[in-house]
Amino acid sequence: MRKKWGMILGLTGMMILGSQGIYAAETADSTAETAEAESTEPADDVEMKETDKDMENTVDIESRIKKGGFSAGVSVHDPSIIKDNGTYYIFGSHMESAKSTDLRNWTSFSSGVNVQNPLFDNLFDGEEEGNPAAFTYVGKNEEGGYSVWAPDVIYNKKMGKYVMYFCTTSSYVKSNICFATADNIEGPYHYEDTFLYSGYSYHDVKDGSLEELMGTDPRPYTAAAYDNNNWPNCIDPDVFYDEDGRMWMVYGSWSGGIFLIEIDEGTGYPIYPEADEENHVDSYYGKKLLGGYHNSIEGPHIMYDKTSGYYYLFLSYGNLQAKGGYQMRLFRCDTVDGTYTDAAGKDMYLFVEHKDHGLKMMGNYTF
Numbered sequence: 001m002r003k004k005w006g007m008i009l010g011l012t013g014m015m016i017l018g019s020q021g022i023y024a025a026e027t028a029d030s031t032a033e034t035a036e037a038e039s040t041e042p043a044d045d046v047e048m049k050e051t052d053k054d055m056e057n058t059v060d061i062e063s064r065i066k067k068g069g070f071s072a073g074v075s076v077h078d079p080s081i082i083k084d085n086g087t088y089y090i091f092g093s094h095m096e097s098a099k100s101t102d103l104r105n106w107t108s109f110s111s112g113v114n115v116q117n118p119l120f121d122n123l124f125d126g127e128e129e130g131n132p133a134a135f136t137y138v139g140k141n142e143e144g145g146y147s148v149w150a151p152d153v154i155y156n157k158k159m160g161k162y163v164m165y166f167c168t169t170s171s172y173v174k175s176n177i178c179f180a181t182a183d184n185i186e187g188p189y190h191y192e193d194t195f196l197y198s199g200y201s202y203h204d205v206k207d208g209s210l211e212e213l214m215g216t217d218p219r220p221y222t223a224a225a226y227d228n229n230n231w232p233n234c235i236d237p238d239v240f241y242d243e244d245g246r247m248w249m250v251y252g253s254w255s256g257g258i259f260l261i262e263i264d265e266g267t268g269y270p271i272y273p274e275a276d277e278e279n280h281v282d283s284y285y286g287k288k289l290l291g292g293y294h295n296s297i298e299g300p301h302i303m304y305d306k307t308s309g310y311y312y313l314f315l316s317y318g319n320l321q322a323k324g325g326y327q328m329r330l331f332r333c334d335t336v337d338g339t340y341t342d343a344a345g346k347d348m349y350l351f352v353e354h355k356d357h358g359l360k361m362m363g364n365y366t367f
Helices: 002-039 043-063 202-207 209-214
Strands: 080-084 087-092 096-100 107-110 147-156 161-169 175-182 190-198 238-241 247-251 258-263 286-290 297-305 310-317 327-333 359-363
Touching: 080 147, 087 147, 147 238, 161 238, 190 209, 202 209, 238 297, 247 297, 258 297
Parallel strands: none
Antiparallel strands: 080 087, 087 096, 096 107, 147 161, 161 175, 175 190, 238 247, 247 258, 258 286, 297 310, 310 327, 327 359
16 A cells, blocks of 8 residues: 555656646746845745745634534543443543443443442442552542542453453552452442552662562662653553453553553463563563653553454553643554554654654544
8 A cells, every 4th residue: 555655646746846847947937037026025024924824824724624512421531442232331530431322322320439439349448447458559649539540341251250450549650450350341340459560669668568569579670769761650451352362451651661461361360471681571560562761652452453463552642631742643563462563664662752653543633
């Protein structure tokens, strides 16, 4: 396809250049006269005309952008969607969820991070005595409440249950990934455990209890503070089956980039791999796919396409603000664990500046 477009563009360029040559011969005199006349105009007038022309072009482009209004009836941030028995279910941050049969009209069935929310049956157990289990490490956020972000629900065939992977967090890097199970897709989900931690400080490590929580020595990942240029912020989990039926979780946000780790289908826990520095595999966090150095990269999602035989990695760039440049980029690979490249064949494993990498699919848009 790229070759076809190249030929079309090349022929178009030749046609334009040819016509320009003929036109130039016929209009040389008039062009010279025009140039001479324009040279007598004051510089300020020329600059003003150019500015007015730029403004006219901008207005013309904006007038051609189609805008419309649409309301789905619910608001779900950091959404993931799963289809089950003909109904679409959307789960998002702050324990928001909704369902639809047509992807346009949605009905909420849970809302708000509180014990009254029916989505979980035990997430806040033990709150009277201190932080509940899912928040023991991260604690409360700056507003004095608990943060539950970016859930992803998958039906685990071997366990025969719906499994929700989600993160709890209290700062831009202090986070952990948890999982919960349910017999019904709408819940209630039963919190099972927490298995990945990030953002710990020197004092957390010195305390000694963190090593027991993690099940590994945290010192390689921190010095005076957590090394978030090279190691992940443990949020935004996305769990999926590969072509061979193996289960994986891709996760991460900003900080050290996007990581991939295999999931044990029988238990729901990660399978911690053997370290392989040459192939960027860590024995705790799994394999680093791309990103790092605290670049704006988050919300990973991997999808396998049988027709093309490729795994497609979707990512978000930018800040979640009106002028933050928030956008979606795409990479692909013929194996689940990389190396993922963009349409130009460029990978993004070690790049301080990432804006020139990844196929941009869509960006900020006013509806």
